[in-house]
Amino acid sequence: MLERLELEAFLTLAEQLHFGRTAERLHVTTSRISQTIRKLERRIGAPLFERNSRTVTLTPLGRQLRDELRPAYDQISASITAASRGNSVERTITLGFSGAWSGNLLVRATELFRIRYPHTAVDIEEIQLTDPLGRMRSGAVDLQLTEFPIAEPDITTGAIMFAEPRGLLVPQGHSFATRESVALEDLADTTLVTLNDALIPRYWMDHHFPRRTPSGRPIPQGPATTFWPEVLVHVSQGIGVSTVALRAEQFHARPGIVFVPFHDAPTIDYGLMWPSAGRNPLVPPFLEVIAEAAQHE
The missing domain is CATH 1.10.10.10 (Winged helix-like DNA-binding domain superfamily/Winged helix DNA-binding domain)
Incomplete structure (x- = not known):
């Protein structure tokens, strides 16, 4: 023993x-x-x-x-x-996600988790990209599926669950809208709609909303938005363009905007993270379940 x-x-x-x-x-x-x-x-x-x-x-x-x-x-x-709790519910685990496609995976994993661990409660909430770490650091979220990279001393990162091709969201009348693909160097020739980065790590912003092209040319920075619908409005009105996971077209297609793939950009990787200290004991079994659910993506 x-x-x-x-x-x-x-x-x-x-x-x-x-x-x-x-x-x-x-x-x-x-x-x-x-x-x-x-x-x-x-x-x-x-x-x-x-x-x-x-x-x-x-x-x-x-x-x-x-x-x-x-x-x-x-x-x-x-x-x-x-x-130890003396009731029928062992413990609640709260999951966070950013991006509807991440939320869909969590919902499927939750259905499987509840079958295997029937005396548990699972809550799921959306995390705003402008504050990707706040809910976890406050203790409100136990496990989060989010865009990588994440490199924080108080947060443990797990496996990448899936990777999405990267695209560029452009106005319908934009010169890029009729292209089969664009390059990262093309960003220097347009205005990039970004996020309010007061609560976002700089390395994360540079990965998803770069300030320079691979050759070093500056990328004009446009409005800093707080919510995803603002990005759609700015782009549809011709104010700028935005980097995006191409799968977003399945959820956010609308008149006035076009999704154009990059042919040389790295994928957007979605991985799991949880607090390094005080981990919820339901996190390890949920990690196993979500890995299984991701295999059927």
């Missing part, structure tokens, strides 16, 4: 692949984690992790043990949470 620290240390290290972050998550010292893992490996009689000065990776046996232990551990954790 595994001791609790052995179990938690193994599963957390299997997720983090970093001894320091594992120790921080479990509120123990790094040396305690190292000792616990070595003790577990001696009991099993084989290494579970391969370590060198730079990386930590799971051995094939380690991956097998992780896959077998994780579902049972998550179910036990959820059951203990339910028992």
Whole structure:
């Protein structure tokens, strides 16, 4: 029988692949984690992790043990949470999304999650792009599916769930509207409608609303909007253009605007993130469910 620290240390290290972050998550010292893992490996009689000065990776046996232990551990954790509350609802998990297509994936995952974990409550809310981190940092959202990149010390990022081709939203009469595709260099020849970035990391803005083309030419910056409908209005009125996920055309097509694909832009990647500290115990099982739901996208 595994001791609790052995179990938690193994599963957390299997997720983090970093001894320091594992120790921080479990509120123990790094040396305690190292000792616990070595003790577990001696009991099993084989290494579970391969370590060198730079990386930590799971051995094939380690991956097998992780896959077998994780579902049972998550179910036990959820059951203990339910028992401690003394009612039929174990715990509520609140999910956030930006982009209707992200919301659709969360809804499908939630339907599956409720079947597997019937005594749980799931809330879903839309996150405004002008404040992509605020709801999570306030504790209102436990897990969020959002546009990457996200690189914040207090937020843990997970897998990319899907990637969308990038396009340019232009007015119907714009010279780009009849093209089969555009290039990132073309942005220097138009005005880019952007977002109010007071609460948005600069690296995120530079990735999605660049200020310069790849060759270094400045991109004229237009109105800074607060909500997506404002972008549609500005573009339809000929005030500027906007970068966009091409899938947005399925949800936001309207007279006066045209979606033109880029032929040289990186995709818009949508991934999961959750607070590094005080993680809701329902986050790990939901991560598994949403990964399964994403396979059927």
